[in-house]
Amino acid sequence: MPTISVSQSKSEYDVAIVGSGAGGGQMAYTLTLAGLKCVMLEAGRSYDPVTETPMFQTADQAPLGGVSTPDKDMGFWDSTIDGGWDVPGEPYTQASTNKDQEFTWWRARMMGGRTNHWGRISLRNGPYDFKGRSRDGLGFDWPITYDEIKPYYDKVEMLIGVYGTNEGMENTPDSPPGVLQPPPKGRVGDLMTQKAGKKVCVPVVPIHRAVLTRPLDANTIPAKLHPGNKKAQKIVGDSMRARAACFWATPCGRGCSIAANYQSTTVHLPPALKTGNLDIIPNAHAREVLIGKNGKANGVLFIDKTTGKEERVKAKAVVLAASSGESVRILLNSKNDQFPDGVANSSGLVGKYIMDTVGSSLKGQIPALENLTPHNDDGAGGSHFYSPWWLYKEQLAGKLDFARGYHIEIGGTRRMPGGNSPVPGDYTRGLYGTKLKKEARRYYGSFISLACRGEMLPNDNSFAELDPTVKDKWGIPVLRWHWKWTDHELNMAMHAERTFGSIIEAMGGNVLGTPAKTGLDIIRAGGNVKHEVGGARMGEDSKDSVCNSMNQTWDVKNLFLTDAAPFVTNADKNPTLSIMAFSWRCADHIIEQARQGNL
Amino acid sequence: METHESLPRLSRRQVLKWFAAAAAASQASPFMAFSQDSLPAAVGYGSDPKVNDIYKRGDFWPLTLSPEQRKTVTALADVILPADDLGPAASQLRVPDFIDEWVSAPYPKQQRDRETVLAGLTWINEESNRQFKKDFADLTIKQQQSLCDVLSKQDHIDSKIRQAASFFRTFTSLSMGAYYSTPEGWKAIGYTGNVPSATFAGPPQEVLDKLGLEQTVKS
Ligand SMILES: Cc1cc2nc3c(=O)[nH]c(=O)nc-3n(C[C@H](O)[C@H](O)[C@H](O)COP(=O)(O)OP(=O)(O)OC[C@H]3O[C@@H](n4cnc5c(N)ncnc54)[C@H](O)[C@@H]3O)c2cc1C
Numbered sequence: 001m002p003t004i005s006v007s008q009s010k011s012e013y014d015v016a017i018v019g020s021g022a023g024g025g026q027m028a029y030t031l032t033l034a035g036l037k038c039v040m041l042e043a044g045r046s047y048d049p050v051t052e053t054p055m056f057q058t059a060d061q062a063p064l065g066g067v068s069t070p071d072k073d074m075g076f077w078d079s080t081i082d083g084g085w086d087v088p089g090e091p092y093t094q095a096s097t098n099k100d101q102e103f104t105w106w107r108a109r110m111m112g113g114r115t116n117h118w119g120r121i122s123l124r125n126g127p128y129d130f131k132g133r134s135r136d137g138l139g140f141d142w143p144i145t146y147d148e149i150k151p152y153y154d155k156v157e158m159l160i161g162v163y164g165t166n167e168g169m170e171n172t173p174d175s176p177p178g179v180l181q182p183p184p185k186g187r188v189g190d191l192m193t194q195k196a197g198k199k200v201c202v203p204v205v206p207i208h209r210a211v212l213t214r215p216l217d218a219n220t221i222p223a224k225l226h227p228g229n230k231k232a233q234k235i236v237g238d239s240m241r242a243r244a245a246c247f248w249a250t251p252c253g254r255g256c257s258i259a260a261n262y263q264s265t266t267v268h269l270p271p272a273l274k275t276g277n278l279d280i281i282p283n284a285h286a287r288e289v290l291i292g293k294n295g296k297a298n299g300v301l302f303i304d305k306t307t308g309k310e311e312r313v314k315a316k317a318v319v320l321a322a323s324s325g326e327s328v329r330i331l332l333n334s335k336n337d338q339f340p341d342g343v344a345n346s347s348g349l350v351g352k353y354i355m356d357t358v359g360s361s362l363k364g365q366i367p368a369l370e371n372l373t374p375h376n377d378d379g380a381g382g383s384h385f386y387s388p389w390w391l392y393k394e395q396l397a398g399k400l401d402f403a404r405g406y407h408i409e410i411g412g413t414r415r416m417p418g419g420n421s422p423v424p425g426d427y428t429r430g431l432y433g434t435k436l437k438k439e440a441r442r443y444y445g446s447f448i449s450l451a452c453r454g455e456m457l458p459n460d461n462s463f464a465e466l467d468p469t470v471k472d473k474w475g476i477p478v479l480r481w482h483w484k485w486t487d488h489e490l491n492m493a494m495h496a497e498r499t500f501g502s503i504i505e506a507m508g509g510n511v512l513g514t515p516a517k518t519g520l521d522i523i524r525a526g527g528n529v530k531h532e533v534g535g536a537r538m539g540e541d542s543k544d545s546v547c548n549s550m551n552q553t554w555d556v557k558n559l560f561l562t563d564a565a566p567f568v569t570n571a572d573k574n575p576t577l578s579i580m581a582f583s584w585r586c587a588d589h590i591i592e593q594a595r596q597g598n599l
Numbered sequence: 600m601e602t603h604e605s606l607p608r609l610s611r612r613q614v615l616k617w618f619a620a621a622a623a624a625s626q627a628s629p630f631m632a633f634s635q636d637s638l639p640a641a642v643g644y645g646s647d648p649k650v651n652d653i654y655k656r657g658d659f660w661p662l663t664l665s666p667e668q669r670k671t672v673t674a675l676a677d678v679i680l681p682a683d684d685l686g687p688a689a690s691q692l693r694v695p696d697f698i699d700e701w702v703s704a705p706y707p708k709q710q711r712d713r714e715t716v717l718a719g720l721t722w723i724n725e726e727s728n729r730q731f732k733k734d735f736a737d738l739t740i741k742q743q744q745s746l747c748d749v750l751s752k753q754d755h756i757d758s759k760i761r762q763a764a765s766f767f768r769t770f771t772s773l774s775m776g777a778y779y780s781t782p783e784g785w786k787a788i789g790y791t792g793n794v795p796s797a798t799f800a801g802p803p804q805e806v807l808d809k810l811g812l813e814q815t816v817k818s
């Protein structure tokens with residue numbers, strides 16, 4: 001990826017963008033194609049999926065068979081570089097020593113951020129998701145409706161390419177005709193779950209994922225995305241032509257060298273760079289937003305990690321997209337006379353109302369799947385089917401003891417073995433010799449896991465603030481996390497556990513593990529699903545929110561937040577598609593402001 | 600546009616300190632191992648290894664098992680995963696190299712497994728000498744199996760044998776992880792993927808029929 005060093009940067013840019021993941025990538029794409037001059041600061045090193053992705057490497061070719069280690073938390077080939085649960089020299093702290101109040105923070109430090117290895121699950125928020133409080137009196141409403149953001153979901157889906165189907169289900173929006181790519185065929189585990197789901201009234205349908213099941217239509221899509229902008233159409237068309245369709249092998253978490261799935265580094269940044277309007281400075285760790293005497297942002301102060309020195313870039317507008325937690329940290333660390341509590345924090349809400357996704361899972365062993373005829377189950381390197389939340393009516397009628405929904409992700413079955421034993425020890429205990437090999441073959445592929453991904457309501461006890469004493473290796477104060485689940489989340493996890501049990505039993509399977517007594521037994525720690533959102537919510541009123549519905553901070557008119565920090569709630573729908581939709585919309589707003597000379 | 604110049608800066612001392620740390624880090628991952636069991640201080644592969652290379656066991660840290668220990672590992676792995684209709688013996692698929700790499704690795708989990716494995720290897724040779732006056736590797740297959748029969752039982756009362764049985768489980772699991780990492784292992788277990796293809800057909804009709812399933816995604 002072409003990058004520049006600090007000394008090559010221009011004296012001033014239209015816009016400085018912090019972070020190169022989903023939010024920053026989308027911002028750079030939209031702004032540069034419209035002709036704005038941008039600089040992007042990225043804390044991590046440059047990264048090129050085309051040359052660096054381990055596509056077909058196998059477990060006998062990697063240290064320890066590729067299993068996870070503290071150096072690579074998700075395994076050797078996971079495309080997370082210099083990141084993970086711990087980033088050396090960059091700690092974060094916990095407000096409580098109570099395990100139930102722990103927050104775990106997965107951070108990326110590389111070009112493209114977490115979009116290099118994310119699960120590619122791309123779900124739209126539905127109409128209820130923006131107006132939850134109006135519907136059931138809990139949480140908060142967004143200052144925007146589904147219909148207002150819908151055109152941007154359409155555009156993002158057309159640009160990145162998303163497979164799936166339109167099922168017409170409640171609060172699970174359809175895409176316009178022709179936007180989605182064809183879904184992949186169901187795997188054995190998907191079809192088993194779908195059939196069992198029918199028996200227990202849980203719908204199972206194709207999921208939406210940002211993977212190309214056929215090449216993008218580079219001849220017609222660019223004109224829909226950039227009407228009237230011939231140069232943009234040409235660049236985007238060429239970029240689409242450079243992406244191949246999925247070849248049905250290799251796990252997407254390693255990244256994709258043929259660009260068949262969405263990564264910022266293969267979809268957003270290449271066309272943005274092609275415009276000639278984008279300078280990317282890697283190894284540039286943003287520390288503060290710089291504010292002029294006029295109260296407007298005029299640049300970013302950052303650490304050049306290659307020299308350890310402080311540097312600045314100047315810009316007429318600043319966009320933070322360093323991931324929600326990190327953007328909160330930058331705001332809180334940007335203190336000056338005008339903003340003693342941190343920039344854009346006159347409401348006192350920066351860092352407040354942070355949410356993750358409710359995560360729990362249950363595994364079953366399915367006798368019918370034993371000794372199945374071997375067949376290639378790799379598919380599109382991730383999920384094919386899922387269950388959208390299906391009990392909206394029951395919930396509204398007060399029949400459930402939790403307020404919001406969850407969807408079910410299906411994990412299974414005949415994954416590439418190696419590294420760890422392919423069969424849980426319980427199933428081969430006491431065996432060795434040919435008997436062991438036979439039993440391993442019998443049980444391999446007979447396990448299905450069902451995972452809950454549910455909405456957490458915002459609460460007063462889940463937030464981040466600056467730690468009063470702890471600093472990172474550059475002396476920058478770090479975040480201290482507060483976390484607490486409420487009964488809504490814990491009861492949801494229990495409901496999911498019962499549902500999963502009934503699905504597994506309906507398949508004639510056996511549930512693994514001991515049944516949970518309370519939600520706390522099974523819910524994953526805060527942050528563990530890596531969908532942390534909020535901390536600078538948007539709203540109708542500057543006293544009650546950090547930014548407006550355009551992701552523009554109330555206090556500093558030319559400062560924008562386009563990661564998940566402005567999220568008001570965290571629907572069960574995974575956040576990234578929404579991050580991109582809001583980022584594109586915000587970029588259009590910035591372009592309009594620039595045209596009017598307001599930057 | 601003017602800027603507030605009153606911003607906090609890195610002190611020179613901080614910069615120098617950071618430099619020293621960065622220089623050290625570029626040579627070694629933060630994961631330094633200090634061994635209990637005479638393991639040479641090794642370092643992990645760090646948070647940015649070149650992941651799209653093809654590696655051999657021992658490329659990242661030295662293998663540390665003695666020739667004696669490797670002899671025992673080889674013999675035991677071959678009893679656990681012998682040559683048969685389903686594929687070659689463990690040693691032909693370099694399972695002992697994998698186990699050596701594993702117990703020589705500088706990470707906490709592997710270090711714990713090292714203690715279990717080394718103690719287990721000692722136990723099995725002592726037991727073999729007590730019963731048969733020979734090392735485990737030199738026993739007949741029947742004799743080796745008789746020892747494994749003891750270890751694969753679940754309900755030992757004697758705490759020493761219980762420990763050895765737990766070693767046997769760990770060792771079996773590691774051997775399986777290694778064995779099924781290989782193309783031969785894939786064949787043995789029935790994995791047929793990791794090959795690119797223009798289309799994805801889903802499960803074959805025969806499988807769907809057996810399970811009473813219908814492919815609901817039509818092309
Ligand atoms: C394993 C995994 C699976 C996931 N699966 C899904 C999924 O299926 N669907 C879904 O919707 N979401 C998924 N997510 C979440 C998804 O990755 C994030 O929602 C998304 O990447 C967030 O985009 P972002 O731009 O806000 O942040 P990121 O993608 O994290 O990018 C932020 C960038 O900012 C940089 N940065 C950080 N601090 C600074 C600083 N101070 N200065 C300069 N740069 C900085 C980082 O290096 C990084 O490159 C998954 C996440 C993980 C880890």
Ligand code: SF4
Pocket residue numbers: 211212245246247248249250251252253255256257258259260261379380381382
């Ligand atoms: S499964 Fe398809 S999209 Fe995913 S990495 Fe492999 S080729 Fe790329």
